Amino acid sequence: MMxxxxxxxxxxxxxxLPLFATGQTRMCVxxxxxxxxxxxxxxxxxxxxxxxxxxxxxxxxxxxxxxxxEQNGEKExxxxxxxxxxxxxxxxxxxxxxxxIDEVDNRHVELDFDGAMAEPVVYVNGRKAGHWAYGYTxxxxxxxxxxxxxxxxxxxxxxxxxxxxxxxxxxxxxxxVMLVTTSMVHLDSWKTTVSTLRLMRNKALMTLCTTxxxxxxxxxxxxxxxxxxNATGEEKDLGTxxxxxxxxxxxxxxxxxxLWSPETPNLYTLKLTLADNEGQELDNLSLRFGVRTxxxxxxxxxxxxxxxxxxxxxxxxxxLGPLGVxxxxxxxxxxxxxxxxxxxxxxxxSHNLPSQMQMDVCDSLGMMxxxxxxxxxxxxKCENGYSRxxxxxxxxDITALVEANRNHxxxxxxxxxxxIPEQWSYEGRVIAEHxxxxxxxxxxxxxxxxxxxxxxxAIKSGFAQVMDVPGYNYRVYRYDNDIKRLPQGFxxxxxxxxxxxxxxxxxxxxxWGVTPTADKDGQCSAYDVEWxxxxxxxxxxxxxxxxxxYTIGQFVWTGYDYLGEPTPYDEYWPSRSSYFGIMDLAGLPxxxxxxxxxxxxxxxxxxxxxxxxxxxxxxxxxxxVFVYTDYPEVELFVNGKSQGKVKKNQSVRLETHGIxxxxxxxxxxxxxxxxATRYRLMWPNVKYEPGELKxxxxxxxxxKVGESAVLTASEARWLKIDADRTVLRxxxxxxxxxxxxxxxxxxxxxxxxxxxxxxxxxxxxxxQAICNGDATSLESFTRPTMKLFNGKLVVTVKAGEKKGAxxxxxRDKKRxxxxxxSIRVV
Numbered sequence: 001m002m003x004x005x006x007x008x009x010x011x012x013x014x015x016x017l018p019l020f021a022t023g024q025t026r027m028c029v030x031x032x033x034x035x036x037x038x039x040x041x042x043x044x045x046x047x048x049x050x051x052x053x054x055x056x057x058x059x060x061x062x063x064x065x066x067x068x069x070e071q072n073g074e075k076e077x078x079x080x081x082x083x084x085x086x087x088x089x090x091x092x093x094x095x096x097x098x099x100x101i102d103e104v105d106n107r108h109v110e111l112d113f114d115g116a117m118a119e120p121v122v123y124v125n126g127r128k129a130g131h132w133a134y135g136y137t138x139x140x141x142x143x144x145x146x147x148x149x150x151x152x153x154x155x156x157x158x159x160x161x162x163x164x165x166x167x168x169x170x171x172x173x174x175x176x177v178m179l180v181t182t183s184m185v186h187l188d189s190w191k192t193t194v195s196t197l198r199l200m201r202n203k204a205l206m207t208l209c210t211t212x213x214x215x216x217x218x219x220x221x222x223x224x225x226x227x228x229x230n231a232t233g234e235e236k237d238l239g240t241x242x243x244x245x246x247x248x249x250x251x252x253x254x255x256x257x258x259l260w261s262p263e264t265p266n267l268y269t270l271k272l273t274l275a276d277n278e279g280q281e282l283d284n285l286s287l288r289f290g291v292r293t294x295x296x297x298x299x300x301x302x303x304x305x306x307x308x309x310x311x312x313x314x315x316x317x318x319x320l321g322p323l324g325v326x327x328x329x330x331x332x333x334x335x336x337x338x339x340x341x342x343x344x345x346x347x348x349x350s351h352n353l354p355s356q357m358q359m360d361v362c363d364s365l366g367m368m369x370x371x372x373x374x375x376x377x378x379x380x381k382c383e384n385g386y387s388r389x390x391x392x393x394x395x396x397d398i399t400a401l402v403e404a405n406r407n408h409x410x411x412x413x414x415x416x417x418x419x420i421p422e423q424w425s426y427e428g429r430v431i432a433e434h435x436x437x438x439x440x441x442x443x444x445x446x447x448x449x450x451x452x453x454x455x456x457x458a459i460k461s462g463f464a465q466v467m468d469v470p471g472y473n474y475r476v477y478r479y480d481n482d483i484k485r486l487p488q489g490f491x492x493x494x495x496x497x498x499x500x501x502x503x504x505x506x507x508x509x510x511x512w513g514v515t516p517t518a519d520k521d522g523q524c525s526a527y528d529v530e531w532x533x534x535x536x537x538x539x540x541x542x543x544x545x546x547x548x549x550y551t552i553g554q555f556v557w558t559g560y561d562y563l564g565e566p567t568p569y570d571e572y573w574p575s576r577s578s579y580f581g582i583m584d585l586a587g588l589p590x591x592x593x594x595x596x597x598x599x600x601x602x603x604x605x606x607x608x609x610x611x612x613x614x615x616x617x618x619x620x621x622x623x624x625v626f627v628y629t630d631y632p633e634v635e636l637f638v639n640g641k642s643q644g645k646v647k648k649n650q651s652v653r654l655e656t657h658g659i660x661x662x663x664x665x666x667x668x669x670x671x672x673x674x675x676a677t678r679y680r681l682m683w684p685n686v687k688y689e690p691g692e693l694k695x696x697x698x699x700x701x702x703x704k705v706g707e708s709a710v711l712t713a714s715e716a717r718w719l720k721i722d723a724d725r726t727v728l729r730x731x732x733x734x735x736x737x738x739x740x741x742x743x744x745x746x747x748x749x750x751x752x753x754x755x756x757x758x759x760x761x762x763x764x765x766x767x768q769a770i771c772n773g774d775a776t777s778l779e780s781f782t783r784p785t786m787k788l789f790n791g792k793l794v795v796t797v798k799a800g801e802k803k804g805a806x807x808x809x810x811r812d813k814k815r816x817x818x819x820x821x822s823i824r825v826v
Contacts (some may be wrong), residue, residue, distance in 0.1 A: 026186070026284050029179045031111075034097045036172070043096075047733070052172040052325030053089035058778040060573050062088050063162050065159040067382065071419055071453060072266045072567065073533055082576035085168030085564040089117075092519075095156045095173055104149050106291055108182045108214060111141045114175035115358050116158060117325065123155040126224070135169060136318070136352040137159075137397045138404045140190075163383040166375065166562035168577075170325025175355050184214040186283040187274055190403040194270055194289040195253065195445050199305065202274040204291045208270070212246045220244055220277040225252060228269040230288070235271075243274075257338045257610050259305050260290025260409040263430050265309050265366030267409070286316040290363065290409025296447050296469060298489025304368070304412070311368060311553025312600045313346030314339060314582065317562035318355070321585040321794065322781035324771035330735035332361045334587060334724060339559055340365065342582070342593055343600025348494065348555040351375035351418040360471070362410035362684075369408070370449065370494075370555065372415035373401055377431055379421035388477050398435055402442040414439045415494070417450040419473055423464075424457035433466050451494035459485050469552070474498065474779055476540050477667075480656040483550050493544065493554030493764040498535030500524040500579040501570060503590045504751055505789030506611040509625050510684070512669040522575045522776040523567070527611065527626065528592045529672070532567060536667050538592070539675040542599055543654040555595070561585040566775055577775045584773030586794040587737065594628040599679060606630050607708045612751035613693040614713040627681040631697035631705060634681045645698070649677040658763040713748040719757075719810055719819040720747070727824045728765070728799035728806070735768060736823050738795045742788060749791040758811045759784035759795050764804030764825040769796040799825045 036046040060081040067083075068074040101109070111122060111129075118135030121128065125148060130141035143154075160171050191211035198205045212219060225238040238252045258266035267290055274283040295303040302309060320331045339347070346368040349358070354371055362369050374394070377779070380387040398416065405411055416435040423426030436448040447468035455475050458464040459482060470486055471494030472479070483491060500515050501522040515530035533536055541554050561581030569575035577585050582593050587590050594608035608628045615623060625643075627634050636643040652675060676682065694709040720741045728734040742753040761767040769781045772789035779786045786793055797806055806823040 025183055025281055027179075027181045029181075029488040031097055031099070031177045032096045032178055034159050034173065037094045038092065046095075048095070048177055049175055049326040049328070050172045050442065051170045051174050051326040052093050052322030053085075053087040053170060054322070054326070055782040056087055058086045058574065058576055058780075059088070062086050063090055063165075063378050065163055069570075070421070071381070071534070074756070078571050079572045081573045082566045083167075083564060083570055084165045086574075086576040087168060089169060089171040090160050090162045093158045093172055095158075095161075097154050099154060101147055101149060101152055104147055105253075106184050107144070107148055108142070108184050108186060109144050110136070110180050111143055111154070111175075112178040113141070113182055114138045114177075115353070116156065116173050116175070116177075117160060117169055117171050119159045121157045123157070125153055126155075133393050134353075134386065136399050137400050138175075138353070138356065139400060161384040164385050166382055166385075167565045168319055168325070170319060172264045172326075172459030174325040175327050176357070183282045183461045183558075185219070185276070186213055187211075187272060187276075187285045188213040189285060189287075192272070192285060192287060193406055193443075194287055195406075196291050199257075199259075199291075202256055204254040205251060206254060206291070207251045208248070209557075210248045210272070212243075212248075212274070215246045217245060219246060222275045222277075222279075223248055223283070224273040224275070226271045227254065228265040229258070229273060230269055231258065231826070233341070252637075254291055257291040260292040260363075260365040260366075261304055262340075262368060263545065263551075265364060266290065267363060271307050277655070280611070283445065287407055288360075288363065289407050292409050294412050294446060296490065296552065298550070302550075303492055308381065309345075309553075310551065311346040311492075311555070312344055313348060313368070313370070313553060313555040314344055315350040315557045316559050317350055318352055319563045320601050321560065321563070321587065322771035324781075327355045327357050328733055328735060329357055329361060330725075330733070332358050333365065334735075334737060335560065337359055338364045338369050338587065338589070340367065341601070341604075342597045344559065344596070345556065346370065346412070346553065347417065348372060350495075350555075350558070350802055353397070358402065359405055359408040359410055363408055367410055370409045370413050370415050371401060371405055371413045372418065373398055373435075374416065374420075375418050377417060377420050377422055377428070377471040381421070394435065395438060395444055398438050399442060402439055406443045406446075411446065411468045413446050413469060414655060415444070415471070416448060416452050418454040418495075419451055423452050423454055424461050425463075426461060429461055429463045429466055432463055436467065448494060449494060453495075455482055473494075474535050476536060476544050476654070477656050479544055479548060479551070483548075490550045490552050492552050493541055495557050496536075496541040498532045498539050498557045498580055499528060499537055499592060500530050500532065500589050501526045501528055502579060502593055502775065503584045504587055504612070504792075508618075508621070508623070512672050515568045521795065522569045522572050524579045524723070526591050527624070528595060531667070536596060537672050537676065539672070539679050540654055540667065542679055543652070543675065547653060556582065559583065560587065561773070561775065569775070574776050574778050579775060585775070586771035586773040586792075588739070588773050588792060588794060591626075595679065598628045598630045601630075605706060607634075607695065607697055609693060609695055609708060609710050612749075613688075613690075613710045614748075615688050616753050618688045619690070620687055622684075623686055625683045625686045625693065627695055628679075629681065629697060630702050633698040633702075635696045635698070636686070637694040638686065638689060638693075639694070640694075640715045643683050643686055646681040646683065648681065652678040675726045711746060711748045712762050713750045714744040714746070716742050716750055716753065716755075716812075716815055716817070717745045718743055719812055719817045720749075721808070721810060721819050721821050723823060724823055725823070727826060730799050730803055730825050731762070731801050732799075734825075736797050736799075738797065738804070738808060738821065739792060740795060740817065740819075741787070741792050742812065742817075751791045753791045754787045754789065755812045755814050756785060756787050757793060758813060760809040760811075761797055761806065763807045763822075764802055765797050765806035765823070766798045767795070768798040770794070771796075797823065
């Protein structure tokens, strides 16, 4: 057995991989503690996952790109100051750590990287052991022949090229690095798969395929299997099978299976024990899986476990807001739980390979996933993007994507690209067929898709017709016309909406239409009436999903704001993050969250009023009121005076007749306002007077079923803090998100407050980050001070290595206010 001791303490963070150690024959160690340098001279201790750029400073000089964004319909090149986040991710970075190995005979040793940004080169004891190119790809490096008995040094060199990304890619060892040791003959975790062959009334038939690494062709041994029900803890012996050769193909039943779905994310663990022909144990491997089937066709659409459903999904970039791209389980759990509360049941990993940690969370919480690969193929969207790697690396990257992730039940389809410029060409069709066939060979159980933004050209070239699932990015007005030309008989809204808004910013007069690019504040209206030249409001996609039987779901751009790509202000400084999110960069919901919730969440009622009702100086002026609700009818009151009842107009239908000459701006403001009446309740002529804005909801029979109110805020009285969690676990980078608001005596948030908040953290944890959701803020995420944005911000604290209590104190020195909270660490 091997003893592994880092110069600092090592921890087995088993939830970050689909495999884990079940005995002494296989060991999996998380290499958390490293030294980091930008110049290989000056070093600092860091914990991996690590993003070297997130502390900033923000500056427009970082990756300043001059480009015409063709996907946005631009013809002339202009300066894009915040396109990739305006953070210092460009350049080289170096990591080093030490591992002590006391036994090396007959041991296979490898390093498993879940991704490294970017172009990692791995050295062991000064010798190059391996490298990869694409920063998002999981990869493995066999270091068996590079290690020595005793102390071993591991170095990783990274290099991020300017103009290589259209969004913030981050930098560094931003996902876990695992040291995996086995016997020389062992089960290859990437080539061991469990899948559902058939669902019957009271039983599921599963298939198991595995390949041995390090074995001779004439290997003889045995494979013992047992099945653990993760929910009950019950374990069942499935027997032992004989192995002859390197490959094993078999199966096993699951009696009375608990199926995996977003509503019931049931999981099982298959435990495998490999022995040689003398019965000596060689390897242990445990695979977590779900029992579920996937099918998509023109008759039933998308089916999960034989039940048709339309995906209610969002697109997510890989950054975690103020944490940067350093992956963190608690942060992902928070995201997925918020999305599920909204009624979301699917995510698209836009536009890159996902982390294993993210997929583990989606497995356990119940979130379907479209796992994506590339943003470009051969034709470049930015000067040094993936196009320079595609010909040499694309097959390797697709193979790694599928092999590393195919046991995750949450993944329901693979995506081989996003808005690929080659979609209009014969060459593009050939590449699409090749990549799709590669996915099929590696995993015959899932369909393959990609997001197309030039649908007419893609159909003319045959590009769209070769896909298992034709994915449409926007172009909802083309659906009825194009479905006649798609032999599949169905289509997916692979990217929809692109509505833009800033949390808590309401602009008057309320103007529906393409968002302006010249507003001096760099903000978009939270009335949810602005869209981009190529896109639309949510209502059009709601109607396409509800009324068009051939649609199988949608993925909204985006679930959260993300760093970089600050459309429509990508030429405006300081603007360094997106406005597309249903939630802002801090994870605070915008009003649009409740619009989606009112349509998607069938298990809880929604009754949300906008805007806030604190408008000093607007007395007597028109201040429209919207209500987002699942109730069919609502009555509005201003200080007790009825403003009338409004009912949803269920007769409104999406008009897709006729194809516009241009693919840009297919929706007029008049159409958008009409479409909105099906899902929004609106009082456009309300005049502001301070006091109470109240709504009463009615059901279809006219019965009162709910009410809600917002008040005009008075003077600031207190700071309010709300922690999303009050108990954290030590030693696993566990996080709590603490929302901070400035409120009056009645608990009403001062909605336009921008007071500076200072943060102090002590005890059994540390300050991790702070964010207010303002896309134009240049304040650092990693310094414990920041201004409120429209009355709110969020502080993130991290549990330490010991039990105890984290003490968080927030202060508003301007007003002499202070508030504290304690969070237990166990």
